[in-house]
Structures are given as structure tokens and as C-alpha cells.
Amino acid sequence: MNAIKAVLESWQQAVVDENLDNIMRHYSDDVVSFDAIKALQIVGKNNYAEHWKYCMGLCPGGVIMEIHELAIYEAEKVAFCHYLLRCGSVQDFGKENAGWMRATVCLQLEQGQWKIVHEHFSSPFDPETGKAIFDAQP
Template identity: 25%
Template sequence: MSDLSITDPQQDEAEIRRLMKEWSAALEAKDVDALTKDYDPNAVLFDACPPYKTIGVAGIKQVWQNCLPYFPETFKSEHRDVQVHVDGNTAFVYGVHHFVPTPADHPCGMTWMRISVGYRRIAGEWKVVHEHVSIPFNPMNGQAWYITDPDDLEMPDYSAEAGTEGTEK
């Protein structure tokens, strides 16, 4: 049953931003339970790493448990350009995310990633129902196109990069 109470979009946006900060803190602590506490039991994750789709909190926890051992001991989780759109019991968030590792040259910090997160208010609480994380790719050579500067929004010349290994943008 949907929550029919009157809501304040600004208050809802602030709540979602608070949840995102808690998510980042849980990620930095490598606390998988805290990381997924605001996920709907049937949430769907389209991650930048295989598998292309994970359904359910147990699977999402497993993705993180498999991934986190490869992270450095310490790192920060940084979001930028985050936009939050709320309409009643549904919210959509997008922006970019970056790991800031120590040491700085750790591979987890090579690129910014695009993120989109869908929230639904369920029983008065915001829950993640869908999350999508991606890195663009060069369609001419299939290589990941790393986002090293999220302010650089220039359209690349794909044909000029067709033979380039490890393309960076």
C-alpha cells in the first residue's frame, strides 16, 4: 500500500542526501551490512563490474564482499554533481562517484563512475530499488573510457582513438 501522506520535496531531498552520506561512510568502513541497510529486499543493481545484473540485497552484499578485499586499506567515497529529483514516493538520483584511495595510485581511483539510483518510499522510509553504475566505453575499440576529469564534457573523436589502448578521457 502506498503512503498517501503529504510530503515535502525539500525535506525528502535532504533525507536522501543524508542516506547517501551514510552509504559513503559505510563503504569507507567496508561495512557491507550498513552499506545495504537502505536497499529494498528486491533491489536491482546494474554494476560497472560483472555480473551485469544482481537482484536482491543478498546478491548485492555478495558483490561488495567479493570486491572490497581488492580495495586499499583506506579510501574515501566521493560524489559530485549529484541531482536529486523527488515526486511523492519516488525519487531519482544521478551524478558521478569516485574512490579516493590511499595510496593515490591504487587502481580503484582510476576513474569517476556514472551513477543513477532509484528510490521508493516504502512504509515511510526511502529504499533503494534500483542502482546503476557505469563507465563509458569507446565504441571503436571496446575499451573503457575513463572519466579522469568530470568537468570535461567535450565529445571525443572516436575514430581518432580507434587504435588507442587503455583510452582515457
């Protein structure tokens, strides 16, 4: 479990640092993402890198990415995790624009290294209005 936690912490720091190369080194070449932003699904590391560029462009003052309530389930060559994610950006004058999301991450052991093979980020939504609920609290 410590190895999985280390991968997620390293990924989190790479996102906060907005270091695309370091972010992408955590993913399998065949990653499939169900991201909460824009696309229904993103398949492949190169496509996901383009998506990450877009997302980081939405955060001109800096990225907020905090993992909370992490649960890890690990087997010999696969693992999955779920957690609550506080994410967003720092806006003008240091004001935060962040909300809570849910995350599920699946990893696979590839040549001795844990790689993310699937990622799913989502926000709850109000079915009556169709609007995402970003101010939900854990």
C-alpha cells in the same frame, strides 16, 4: 530532498568504512543493480551483499567513494538521483587508484524509510577499443 541526500551520504560513509551491514541497510530487499563490475545485473539484497563483499575485497588499502554533482528528483514515494562518482581504492604506500564513473540511483519510500531499489554505475568506453575510460574528467 534532504532526506534523500542523507541516505546517500550515509551509504557513502558506510562504503568508505567498508561496513557491509550498514551498506546493505540502505537497500530494498528487491534491489536491482546494474553495477560496472563483473555482473550484467544483480537482483536481490542477498546477492548484492555478496557482490559488495567481492568489490570491497578489491580494495585492500581502503575504499574511495566520492559523490559529485548530485541531482535529486523527488516525488511522494519515489525518487531518483544522478551524480558523478569518483571511486577506487588506496593501494600500497597510500597511492590512489581511482577513476570517475556515472551513477543513477532510484529510491522508494518503504515503511517510512527511503530505500534504494535500483542502482546503475557505468563508465564511458571507447567503442573502437572496447576499453573503459577511467581517466575521463568532469
